[in-house]
Amino acid sequence: MxxxxxxxxxxxxxxxxxxxxxxxxxxxxxxxxxxxxxxxxxxxxxxxxxxxxxxxxxxxxxxxxxxxxxxxxxxxxxxxxxxxxxxxxxxxxxxxxxxxxxxxxxxxxxxxxxxxxxxxxxxxxxxxxxxxxxxxxxxxxxxxxxxxxxSDTQMLSLDCYGIMLLLSDQSNHTHDNDDQSYVRFIKPVIDAIEESYIDDISAKELADSVFVSQQYLSRVFTEFMNCSVYEYLTNYRINKAKELLLINSRRKVQDIASDVGYSDASHFIVMFKKLTGMTPTQFRKLHI
Structure with a gap:
């Protein structure tokens, strides 16, 4: 035990x-x-x-x-x-x-x-x-x-952070998993984002994948998740970037950007700062 x-x-x-x-x-x-x-x-x-x-x-x-x-x-x-x-x-x-x-x-x-x-x-x-x-x-x-x-406190800190990310991700999903709208439209889109966030995917493509209009998916997704499909995708990418910035401490920021689906490193830095209040480099220096 x-x-x-x-x-x-x-x-x-x-x-x-x-x-x-x-x-x-x-x-x-x-x-x-x-x-x-x-x-x-x-x-x-x-x-x-x-x-x-x-x-x-x-x-x-x-x-x-x-x-x-x-x-x-x-x-x-x-x-x-x-x-x-x-x-x-x-x-x-x-x-x-x-x-x-x-x-x-x-x-x-x-x-x-x-x-x-x-x-x-x-x-x-x-x-x-x-x-x-x-x-x-x-x-x-x-x-x-x-x-x-x-004795490797940095590695253990990363382990701790990983568990907290998993828990915070679940705590923000205050939905009823048995709701048919969630099962038909929301869960498949979330799964697609988590599997394909590295790729160049759009809200329209995600809506097409569950056979509804982009406007309808946006309304239902916001009802369940309290954010738009684009906001969820962006937040997921930035959280993945946080992990990679700490785990791969010598990897260049532009490479991290590519790892989480951003072909333009400048756009990645802007979005990272918008969500976290700091640049990727500042985030890395704060935690390592």
Whole structure:
């Protein structure tokens, strides 16, 4: 049941306070919440998480303003700092002795003040099974990196940043996956963007791929995603560029631009600065 703790002496922008997998989870009650962003995902068994309003204390009484979530295998929850919560193995409460095994991570770093903006300032977010598979792989990689290269704080910072990107991406998708409009029009377009963002794709081509007009796709996409197709594509490309700028620290900016679908490096720099408030070079210097 491995668990690792980040170095208190490291000064990286994104750091693990803790990370672990295959953890036999015990019951936890936190009346004051946890001081950091805290992610918990079911690996085996079933967990039950109750999140309370920040304005309420956790007690033995049944609270009206609370949310109880069942975490099946592959499902996770990200809880914001200082949000009261509790969780336990649902199997035990139902008379079943099967363990509840979890994967988890808690996040800190010199950029911690910006995490609330990154996660849209909500109290908690649920992570579905599809995204959970990606998060699980990222947590497993971080655990292995702690085993093999625990002194490489820059690499571990990149591991941490990668997990946070996965979680923030899911937290911004506040849709109903069972909605037929989402299934027919939105999901295929998102999949196409994530598979082909390197290519020269347009909103019209994406609309044609799901057999609707560009205007109709724009209206439905904005309803579900709170942004246009073009904005989603641009944001996805820029987030990929952030990863590449940190992972490939010696690769030229114009090459990074090409890697994420921009044939014009000047246009890439303009869009990067528009979304982040800094140039790609400034972003790289800030984090490396």
């Amino acid at each position: 491995p668990i690792y703790f980040g170095s208190n002496f490291a000064r990286e922008p994104f750091q693990f306070d803790s990370v672990g997998n295959d953890w036999e989870q015990e019951s936890v009650t936190r009346p004051e919440g946890y001081p950091l962003y805290h992610y918990l995902q079911t690996k085996e068994g079933v967990g039950e998480v109750t999140v309370y309003s920040r304005n309420q204390a956790v007690s033995d009484n049944i609270l009206s303003n609370s949310h109880t979530i069942e975490l099946q295998k592959g499902q996770g929850i990200l809880i914001a700092p200082n949000v009261p919560h509790s969780y336990h193995n649902k199997n035990i409460s139902s008379g079943n002795s099967l363990p509840w095994k979890t994967e988890f991570a808690t996040f800190t770093g010199t950029m911690a003040a910006t995490f609330r903006e990154m996660f849209d300032e909500k109290e908690y977010w649920l992570i579905d099974e599809n995204k959970g598979m990606e998060v699980s792989e990222a947590i497993n990689k971080a655990v292995e990196d702690f085993k093999e290269r625990s």
